[in-house]
Amino acid sequence: MLTPQAFFEAVQKVNNTTLTYAASPGMSGLIEAIQGYYKKLGVDLEPDDILITSGGSEALLLTYLSILDPYTEVIIPEPYYPNYTTFVHAAGGVIRALHTGPEEGYRYANKKRIESLITKNTRAIMITNPGNPTGVVLDEQEMRMIADIAKKNDLFLVCDEVYREFCYDDKYGVPCMARFRDIDDNLVIIDSVSKRFSACGARVGCVITKNKELQQAILKFCQSRLSVATLDQLGAAALYSVEPAYFKECKEIYRRRRDTVVSCLRKIPGVKVEMPMGAFYVMATLPVDDADKFQHWLLQSFDDNGDTVMFAPGAPFYETPGKGIDEVRIAYVRDEKELERAIEILAAGIARYRKEVMGE
Amino acid sequence: MLTPQAFFEAVQKVNNTTLTYAASPGMSGLIEAIQGYYKKLGVDLEPDDILITSGGSEALLLTYLSILDPYTEVIIPEPYYPNYTTFVHAAGGVIRALHTGPEEGYRYANKKRIESLITKNTRAIMITNPGNPTGVVLDEQEMRMIADIAKKNDLFLVCDEVYREFCYDDKYGVPCMARFRDIDDNLVIIDSVSKRFSACGARVGCVITKNKELQQAILKFCQSRLSVATLDQLGAAALYSVEPAYFKECKEIYRRRRDTVVSCLRKIPGVKVEMPMGAFYVMATLPVDDADKFQHWLLQSFDDNGDTVMFAPGAPFYETPGKGIDEVRIAYVRDEKELERAIEILAAGIARYRKEVMGE
Numbered sequence: 001m002l003t004p005q006a007f008f009e010a011v012q013k014v015n016n017t018t019l020t021y022a023a024s025p026g027m028s029g030l031i032e033a034i035q036g037y038y039k040k041l042g043v044d045l046e047p048d049d050i051l052i053t054s055g056g057s058e059a060l061l062l063t064y065l066s067i068l069d070p071y072t073e074v075i076i077p078e079p080y081y082p083n084y085t086t087f088v089h090a091a092g093g094v095i096r097a098l099h100t101g102p103e104e105g106y107r108y109a110n111k112k113r114i115e116s117l118i119t120k121n122t123r124a125i126m127i128t129n130p131g132n133p134t135g136v137v138l139d140e141q142e143m144r145m146i147a148d149i150a151k152k153n154d155l156f157l158v159c160d161e162v163y164r165e166f167c168y169d170d171k172y173g174v175p176c177m178a179r180f181r182d183i184d185d186n187l188v189i190i191d192s193v194s195k196r197f198s199a200c201g202a203r204v205g206c207v208i209t210k211n212k213e214l215q216q217a218i219l220k221f222c223q224s225r226l227s228v229a230t231l232d233q234l235g236a237a238a239l240y241s242v243e244p245a246y247f248k249e250c251k252e253i254y255r256r257r258r259d260t261v262v263s264c265l266r267k268i269p270g271v272k273v274e275m276p277m278g279a280f281y282v283m284a285t286l287p288v289d290d291a292d293k294f295q296h297w298l299l300q301s302f303d304d305n306g307d308t309v310m311f312a313p314g315a316p317f318y319e320t321p322g323k324g325i326d327e328v329r330i331a332y333v334r335d336e337k338e339l340e341r342a343i344e345i346l347a348a349g350i351a352r353y354r355k356e357v358m359g360e
Numbered sequence: 361m362l363t364p365q366a367f368f369e370a371v372q373k374v375n376n377t378t379l380t381y382a383a384s385p386g387m388s389g390l391i392e393a394i395q396g397y398y399k400k401l402g403v404d405l406e407p408d409d410i411l412i413t414s415g416g417s418e419a420l421l422l423t424y425l426s427i428l429d430p431y432t433e434v435i436i437p438e439p440y441y442p443n444y445t446t447f448v449h450a451a452g453g454v455i456r457a458l459h460t461g462p463e464e465g466y467r468y469a470n471k472k473r474i475e476s477l478i479t480k481n482t483r484a485i486m487i488t489n490p491g492n493p494t495g496v497v498l499d500e501q502e503m504r505m506i507a508d509i510a511k512k513n514d515l516f517l518v519c520d521e522v523y524r525e526f527c528y529d530d531k532y533g534v535p536c537m538a539r540f541r542d543i544d545d546n547l548v549i550i551d552s553v554s555k556r557f558s559a560c561g562a563r564v565g566c567v568i569t570k571n572k573e574l575q576q577a578i579l580k581f582c583q584s585r586l587s588v589a590t591l592d593q594l595g596a597a598a599l600y601s602v603e604p605a606y607f608k609e610c611k612e613i614y615r616r617r618r619d620t621v622v623s624c625l626r627k628i629p630g631v632k633v634e635m636p637m638g639a640f641y642v643m644a645t646l647p648v649d650d651a652d653k654f655q656h657w658l659l660q661s662f663d664d665n666g667d668t669v670m671f672a673p674g675a676p677f678y679e680t681p682g683k684g685i686d687e688v689r690i691a692y693v694r695d696e697k698e699l700e701r702a703i704e705i706l707a708a709g710i711a712r713y714r715k716e717v718m719g720e
């Protein structure tokens with residue numbers, strides 16, 4: 001997907017000037033644009049509730065530096081985005097994994113299991129909704145249940161909602177935990193323009209919270225690193241002016257890509273895959289002994305008419321050792337023809353690997 | 361100073377495309393440009409020695425997250441840039457201040473005093489050369505002495521050299537600790553385009569080290585936050601193509617500003633000020649009881665024909681409680697006329713404050 005042209009047009013207006021530091025909490029035009037976007041989702045935000053960051057990544061790092069002390073814990077359903085580990089560890093924290101797996105379609109909203117992980121050291125529950133790498137989307141009832149656990153146990157609820165617009169079943173709408181106003185003091189939303197507007201290289205995200213004390217703590221870190229890049233903030237603000245039709249079109253494109261990938265994967269003997277409901281990833285269980293070993297073999301010892309294929313092996317998405325060995329994450333971020341060809345190569349690779357390496 | 365037009369021209373070439381993540385260590389064109397710049401300083405760098413960061417700020421944060429464990433120590437001469445505290449504390453570290461003050465012109469290169477601060481928990485010595493807020497520049501012999509201490513005690517030497525081009529005495533040349541190749545394993549250079557090219561809002565810096573283990577540790581953090589903004593990296597690479605005349609012109613402008621500010625300050629009764637040799641700051645001791653209180657009074661209760669003046673009170677630049685109370689940092693980043701007027705207002709403010717508030 002192209003980044004909407006509005007981004008480049010806004011950037012190109014800046015000329016013959018001095019690029020001074022922007023305001024540490026973010027440029028007011030961008031903050032207003034984000035307020036407007038959330039208003040359409042039914043969420044009223046004050047300017048102070050939004051702190052602009054260098055991508056969702058910095059939003060996560062500054063959040064964890066602000067809420068964690070050494071050896072305090074964050075509960076995260078596994079499999080999860082592996083960089084979360086770095087951000088939690090940078091703050092001295094520990095991840096307590098909420099186990100899920102392909103056998104239950106990676107659905108993690110289980111009250112008993114979540115509550116069983118809470119200790120006196122727990123500071124936060126973190127969810128990614130829609131999920132990376134699983135594509136799991138929570139329904140309204142599940143969101144409410146997790147919100148209640150956070151509230152009852154006085155925990156932060158860190159919601160990474162950067163894939164919010166990518167939900168392929170209308171029953172989910174556009175998920176946003178911030179609609180539950182009774183958890184204002186618990187909630188931290190991680191957001192970004194990267195996926196919403198196909199603008200990963202802009203590095204513009206934000207952290208949203210109505211918890212005043214947390215706002216102050218994160219703001220201190222924002223002040224210490226002075227500001228986020230000026231041109232990218234101007235471009236990002238312009239992105240928020242794209243028409244709603246843009247999101248509709250994107251969603252249709254990705255829905256077709258998802259359908260293509262899943263239906264192709266299902267034709268490969270021994271491959272198990274659930275239909276993901278959101279984001280642009282699918283976790284598949286492959287009939288191989290070790291997906292990482294298989295990936296290396298695909299790159300070094302295999303080709304199909306000169307082509308091979310890459311995916312993300314599953315194990316690094318799990319905290320629990322030994323899990324995800326035969327799973328892979330496939331990102332459907334190419335066009336349908338390329339995806340069809342990629343899965344065709346994968347099928348040929350699996351067949352030959354099973355014969356030549358696994359000796360079957 | 362305007363940001364050189366080369367920045368905007370490079371950015372404006374990008375159009376009608378997808379802003380994908382850039383490479384986590386930085387874009388190759390920018391890394392090559394920085395290699396070329398260092399080559400002219402007499403320093404050979406490999407591409408792996410340079411990791412592009414979101415300003416010098418991120419370079420510092422990632423360095424300290426990589427080299428510090430909880431309760432380990434960094435020796436920093438005080439007064440120092442207050443945000444260093446945030447970066448060291450984010451990593452769980454502790455700052456051991458090397459005391460200096462106006463009575464010795466803030467010169468900190470004292471072997472005995474530095475060595476007396478080294479404990480079994482010391483991990484690094486950090487210097488800012490030229491200095492913010494003091495304007496102190498180390499001579500060759502002082503640099504060598506500090507390098508020797510780091511080497512002998514197996515400590516990292518973190519050198520923030522973002523003001524390198526702003527040295528007003530030719531005997532200092534363009535200081536660069538990386539010329540001492542025997543401390544390759546100890547040295548970490550913090551660098552940025554912010555001051556060099558008047559491009560603070562680009563948020564492009566880098567961390568430079570030839571220590572392979574440290575490179576790997578910092579690279580892991582770089583990977584976790586994916587990349588630095590693409591457009592700003594393209595703009596920054598173009599900045600490195602400006603002619604050497606650009607630096608010469610900048611230096612002359614700032615030298616005149618410095619001379620103006622210092623000569624105006626010296627005319628105010630009771631003000632003490634040393635001639636700073638680098639950067640674009642001057643520390644002045646004012647004949648007031650409390651510079652912070654005086655600043656508030658200037659903003660709230662004083663005007664000179666409708667104007668007032670702002671500076672940075674000195675105490676936050678010190679780790680040691682009670683120090684810097686009557687000191688201020690003045691940044692000479694405006695044109696000479698404005699600076700003359702600002703110091704005129706300051707003089708009037710001091711006279712009236714001493715009479716009305718201090719009762720003299």
